[in-house]
Amino acid sequence: MSAINFSKIPSPCYVLEEKKLRDNLMILDLVQQASGAKIICALKGFAMHSAFSLVKQFLPGTTASSLHEARLGAEEFGGEVHAYCPAYLEQEFPKIMELCEHITFNSLSQWEKYKPLVQNASKKISCAIRINPEYSEVTTDLYNPCIPGSRLGVTSDKLGDRLPEGIEGLHFHTLCESSAESLEKTLEAVEEKFGHLLHEAKWLNMGGGHAITRKGYDVNLLIDLIKNLKLNYNLDIILEPGSAVGWETGFLLSSVLDIVENQGTKAAMLDTSFAAHMPDCLEMPYQPNIIGAEKNANGNHVYKMGGLTCLAGDVMGDYSFQEPLVIGDKIIFDDMIHYTMVKNHTFNGVNLPSIGILTEEGEFKLVKSFGYEDYKERLS
Numbered sequence: 001m002s003a004i005n006f007s008k009i010p011s012p013c014y015v016l017e018e019k020k021l022r023d024n025l026m027i028l029d030l031v032q033q034a035s036g037a038k039i040i041c042a043l044k045g046f047a048m049h050s051a052f053s054l055v056k057q058f059l060p061g062t063t064a065s066s067l068h069e070a071r072l073g074a075e076e077f078g079g080e081v082h083a084y085c086p087a088y089l090e091q092e093f094p095k096i097m098e099l100c101e102h103i104t105f106n107s108l109s110q111w112e113k114y115k116p117l118v119q120n121a122s123k124k125i126s127c128a129i130r131i132n133p134e135y136s137e138v139t140t141d142l143y144n145p146c147i148p149g150s151r152l153g154v155t156s157d158k159l160g161d162r163l164p165e166g167i168e169g170l171h172f173h174t175l176c177e178s179s180a181e182s183l184e185k186t187l188e189a190v191e192e193k194f195g196h197l198l199h200e201a202k203w204l205n206m207g208g209g210h211a212i213t214r215k216g217y218d219v220n221l222l223i224d225l226i227k228n229l230k231l232n233y234n235l236d237i238i239l240e241p242g243s244a245v246g247w248e249t250g251f252l253l254s255s256v257l258d259i260v261e262n263q264g265t266k267a268a269m270l271d272t273s274f275a276a277h278m279p280d281c282l283e284m285p286y287q288p289n290i291i292g293a294e295k296n297a298n299g300n301h302v303y304k305m306g307g308l309t310c311l312a313g314d315v316m317g318d319y320s321f322q323e324p325l326v327i328g329d330k331i332i333f334d335d336m337i338h339y340t341m342v343k344n345h346t347f348n349g350v351n352l353p354s355i356g357i358l359t360e361e362g363e364f365k366l367v368k369s370f371g372y373e374d375y376k377e378r379l380s
Contacts, residue, residue, distance in 0.1 A: 006330050008364050011255040012272040012353035016051055016337055019360045020249040024213040025058040028244065031212060031219060035226035037237040040082060042208045043069040045242015045338050049076040050357065050367045055245065063240040067092040070099040082205070082240065084130060084171060086152060088114065097121050102238075104128040104171040104205065108154060108164060115166055128169030128205060129154055135189035136174040138209075142283060143176040156193035163200045170197060173207025177243060180221040183210065187225060203236040204229065212244045246338030251291070252277065252353060256329045259303075266303045267315065268325050272333075273307035275314040276347045280339050282313065291332040293319040305331065309348040346375045 009015060028039050040061045049072060061080030062073030067089075073081040083096055084104035093114055096103065103118070103125055105111040111129060118125050132153030136146035145152040153172065163170075174186050183206070191198070198204065211217050226237050254272040261267075274281050281288055287295055290305075299320020307314030344352060352370040359365060 003362070004358065005364070006253060006332075009253050009356060010354045010366070010369065011253055011330070012270075012277065013253050013356050013366075014250065014336060014341055014353050015253060015356045015358055015364070016048060016246075016250040017358045018051070018054065021051060021054060021246070022360070024245060024247060024249060025055060027213050027219065028241075029058040031223060031226075031239075035223040035237070036230055037226045037239055039239045039241065040080060041077070041245050042240045042242030043073060044342060045208065046246040047072060047342050048246070048337065048355070050355070052077045059245075064100070067095055067099075070096055074099045082238070084173075084205075093117065097125060100125065102126050102128065102169070102203075102205075104130050104169070106130050106152060106154075108158065111164060111167065119166065126168045126203070127166060128171045128201075128203070129159070129164065129167055130171045130173070131156070131159070131190070131194055133172055133174060133186060133189040133193055135186055137178065137182045137185065138174070138176045140176070140284060144174075146174050159194070159197065161196065163197055168201065169203040169205060170194060170201050171205040171207065173209065175207065175209025177211045177214070178209050179211065180218040180225065184221065184225055187229070198229075198233040198235065201233070201235060203238060204233070205238040205240065208239070208241045208243070210239055210241050210244055211247065212241060213247045214244075243338040248335045250335075250337040250358075252333040252336035252340070254331045254333065254353075256325055256327055256331060257308075258327060259325060260306065267306040267317075268303045268329075268331065269306040269308075270331060271308060272353060273309045273314055273347070273350055274305075274316050275307055275309050275311045276350050277307075277344045277353055278333065278336065278340050279343045279345070281316060287316060288336070289334040290319055291334055293321050296320055301325065308350050311347070346378070349375055351375070 032039050040063050041059050042063050044065050062077045063082040064070035064073050070081055070083055081100045082102040083100040086106045130153040132155050134146055136144050138144040141147055254270045256268045257271055258269040297318040301321045301324045302318050304315050304317030355368040357365045
């Protein structure tokens with residue numbers, strides 16, 4: 001990080017580090033090669049299509065949660081395009097079929113509605129039902145699809161003893177930046193409730209949320225779990241992580257615009273926003289790392305980070321620094337490439353950060369900058 005020439009990077013700016021992306025992709029490919037599973041990129045977590053030329057060297061396709069994502073996968077990535085939507089729009093479904101080879105339905109009623117279209121399609125489309133194993137170790141309700149009354153997936157009592165006619169796959173998604181150990185326990189619940197259907201199915205999609213590229217993740221356990229599934233049920237296995245692709249592959253550079261002090265609390269006012277540019281920090285919630293700072297209120301120079309919008313809660317703290325901050329200092333938020341970029345918006349008319357790539361040769365390339373028209377055109 002210290003070798004990067006930050007003076008050549010506009011502020012604020014998301015910066016993807018190409019070397020770190022390649023390292024992640026090599027880990028994912030190791031899992032594919034060792035286990036026989038297929039890993040596809042979930043566009044809801046990583047959709048930086050300027051990097052797809054590298055990603056598609058390792059992963060065979062993408063998975064989409066909307067027509068726009070399906071188009072992005074087909075047009076910019078190529079390869080396989082899979083789709084799952086909580087509910088499909090009638091006017092969009094024909095185009096979804098045109099773009100995708102695998103389609104997962106959230107409910108039996110959605111499958112019955114669209115089954116005639118699928119069966120009369122001009123190409124073979126393999127369809128699945130999303131199942132709810134009623135087990136998840138995700139502790140934040142906002143990200144837990146297995147809470148009581150969840151609208152996501154079909155419970156075992158609704159499916160019965162046989163797969164619905166025309167259904168070839170099962171799909172579950174119960175993880176969120178989770179370990180292989182969490183997957184192991186989840187699979188116990190899946191096999192207990194749906195094991196008889198796994199024997200009928202041709203493929204099982206284990207969704208996303210697998211933190212495969214996180215330090216300490218037990219890759220060997222994941223490989224063993226996949227091998228056992230393939231052996232016991234003769235299934236094709238699919239994983240669709242988004243965060244694991246972009247995990248710790250880049251940062252958001254920002255600058256200090258002002259220092260505000262109120263009742264002994266100092267806030268560094270930034271040219272970026274947690275609410276607009278890092279909304280997952282407030283949703284999850286989690287406190288992001290700042291390069292060169294500690295997350296505590298006990299250091300010599302402690303500041304809250306103040307976002308650019310007028311939302312009172314557009315703030316993150318406390319961080320301690322070795323030296324006092326001054327106007328113009330650079331603040332580097334680490335691990336800001338997965339999910340953060342796809343969730344950002346322009347509340348208050350705040351401009352979006354630029355997007356750039358730090359190449360493996362150490363050269364910064366500006367990919368995209370934004371302006372007034374980007375804000376204006378999405379509102380009328």
